Amino acid sequence: MPIATVNPATGETLKTFEALTPEEVERRLATAEAAYRKHRLTSFADRGKLMERAADLLEADIDDVARTMTLEMGKPLKAARAEAAKCVKAMRWYAAHAESLLADEKPEARDVEDSGAVRAVVRYRPIGPVLAVMPWNFPLWQVVRFAAPALMAGNVGLLKHASNVPQTALYLEELFRRAGYFEGCFQTLLIGSGAVEGVLRDPRVAAATLTGSEPAGRAVASVAGDEVKKTVLELGGSDPYLVLPSADVEKAAATAVTARVQNNGQSCIAAKRFIVHADVHDAFRDRFVAGMRELTVGDPMSEDTDVGPLSSEQGRKDLEALVDDAVAKGATVLCGGGRPERLDGGWFYTPTVLAGITEDMRIHREEAFGPVATLYRVDSLDEAVALANDTPFGLSSNVWTRDEDDIARCVRDIQAGGVFVNGMTASHPGLPFGGAKRSGYGRELAEEGIREFCNVTTVWYGA
Template sequence: MSIATVNPTTGKTEMIIEPHSGLEVDQRIAEAAAAVHALRRTSFAQRAAWMHAAADILDDQAAGLGELITVEMGKPIAQSVAEVVKSAKAMRFYADNSATFLADAPLDDPTQVGASQAWTRYEPLGVVLAVMPWNYPLWQVIRFAAPALMAGNAGLLKHASNVPQAALFLDTLFERAGFPKGSFRTLLIGGAEVGAVLADARVAAVTLTGSEPAGRSVAAIAGDHVKKAVLELGGSDPFIVMPSADVAAAAATAVRARISNNGQSCIAGKRFIVHDAVYDEFAAAFTAQMAALVVGDPLLPETQVGPLATEPGRQELIELVDDARAAGATILTGGTVPGAPGWFYAPTVIADLPDNARLVQEEAFGPVASLYRARDREDALRIANQTTFGLSSSVWTNDPEDESVFISGLDAGAVFVNGMTVSYQELPFGGIKRSGFGRELAAVGQREFCNLKTIWKA
């Protein structure tokens, strides 16, 4: 198993890191289990002070951490720095709101259950294992770690093997800020070793963000051991444009949605479903803007699209586009591999996709957009719901009836009207169908890894 930083811009190996031995993994689980007992003796105010201190560390090191992220996974530097800042903001959000989110809730009239008092209380589950991807190497982890630690849980992180420097930074972050030793620990292990960690009696629950196969595997192990799981898996989000929409704004936003994070985001518009009345206008604007994007070294401020994070990831994208081309789809722009070193792929727009093309059902994890022409509202809704995914969605319309129909009819965990899907710490995040189950962020995300205890007093 290789745990290494391989710079996707150059293809060169920057650092190789030795995985943890079985003894080291056991020691780290033991430290996390001990930290749970220490955390339960602390107050929300104390944990909040530590969480604010951890957020300060991120803000103080934002520039350096941004460069680290870009070198490890290739996103444009401005986006990497923004990820660090966003992570710090979420940490402060949970520091300031956890006491409210997890406050005891008394029953208004306890006499109706024969009690003098009755209430519910949220308590931590214990050690929670997080299996996290490389595409947002800080944000994906922090949006789990901040609410989990503020609730009094401890965390174990199995990060993607191509972002080990980010994983090692996170291993020490919370302890540096004052949290008890072991409150958050990184496990440098391969995917094959996750099952044994999850099966360990000291681990209470698991959260995974990643592929559907990985989610299936983790969910099966969690189920076998009767442990709580939250899964955020793939997405092929529809981006619907109706006749009443501001087409120019929709096209510009569609470009940002598709190329954010070099196109490697689960919650991004991937399938652009456009009403026949405005299809030609949208397609022309969208294609022209995608073709004009600056592709290059992500450390340069003018770069808009960097390389894909891994060589296998680029190869999967190549195969999806080649399959669509062979099936008869039209490549409006892109569909090529630049000759430069690194794992680049040209921003691509594909139209006229036949039903048998893999792109119709599979997720394109890179700067590749699929265009669909819809006859009417019902046809747009049919196309939007035809995949097995149901993460998020975006609808562009100024017609109240359109808005109502799509909000109610879309099979998705979220609907954004006249805007691009974004994760906010104030709003729950997660999907349905094969995009997973459970929620992250907001109050409900924090409560996923708490025991809701009922107290009845005579």
């Protein structure tokens, strides 16, 4: 895949970039190692000042960087601004909290005495350059939620971004440079996917984090495993959205529309499978379908647009194949189901709701990465939970109910990294984020995220 900015609203190639040569990659790896040797010795106070400076610069750049994101991957401009603002928030959160999150810990006195020590502490130390392989769908946020904790921990970052968002990737490198970080603390590697293995195998690279597809995660995890290097993976999701008898159906349906089409439906944590109890099914269905029909599909640069184009022509073809397979096998199209006739040239797809889903349909098992929802009718909580878990993925989930017993059952039994009760899934710097099953392993954000790439060191003192 060429490294290029291609406007998904028009299909026009706007700018192309040459991949780094092996010699240039080597120079950047050497620079990263040198930067790490210096950055790891800085104080939390100094790191916090740098991160706050980066946040200030990004805040000043919000309008420009939002337009770049929209131009490169098609998210509505208002969503792009919100993404940039969220990054500012995360930077400031880690600048304020990193020192306390990584403070030395003292084991229980009885355990210290039993170990034969006079005293002992547990210390969190940085590990070195970390390779981040990042996707296009949240081209700023996915990177910052890795970079902010990694840099505050004393590590340095090497970014291999998706090939269709090169300008956003280069902006991030420049942002941290402008903030005053040592040269090499955060670098963008404009390389193809075929060059990732060589970088990951380099002994100067300590670990890797990847957000992306399951095949990409398998590839990175395989190489990292062979090299015995730590990885964090956040992969696909086919998140269930349960609506149970005591739910506020009107609010659940309105939220469901946003939960499904956020980021043009191209979000791992977007709700995709809507599992609704028979007692409230018809009322939810009517409101949900009406809400999906009312969405404005169009130019993502327009403030009035709710849903922009998919990021690529192939992405739309993949989505169409899932829908066509379902319809051919008996699914009912309640709304949408194709390309909007009035929008030519771009990779648009109409918000769609499918009902009558059966196990032999691909969309029952595979992630639909676009504004397509599947609607299921169930007769019991047992059936709802079983259907929620009937997927290889386990990123997040949503449960709508006022019944405390139902909530307890769902929290206990749904196989996912998150259960959001009476609300849609969202990430926040203070809450750990990650998945189960084939949605990956490890956690980002919060205390768990900053500690993922630390050497947890036991310091034992004898007499």
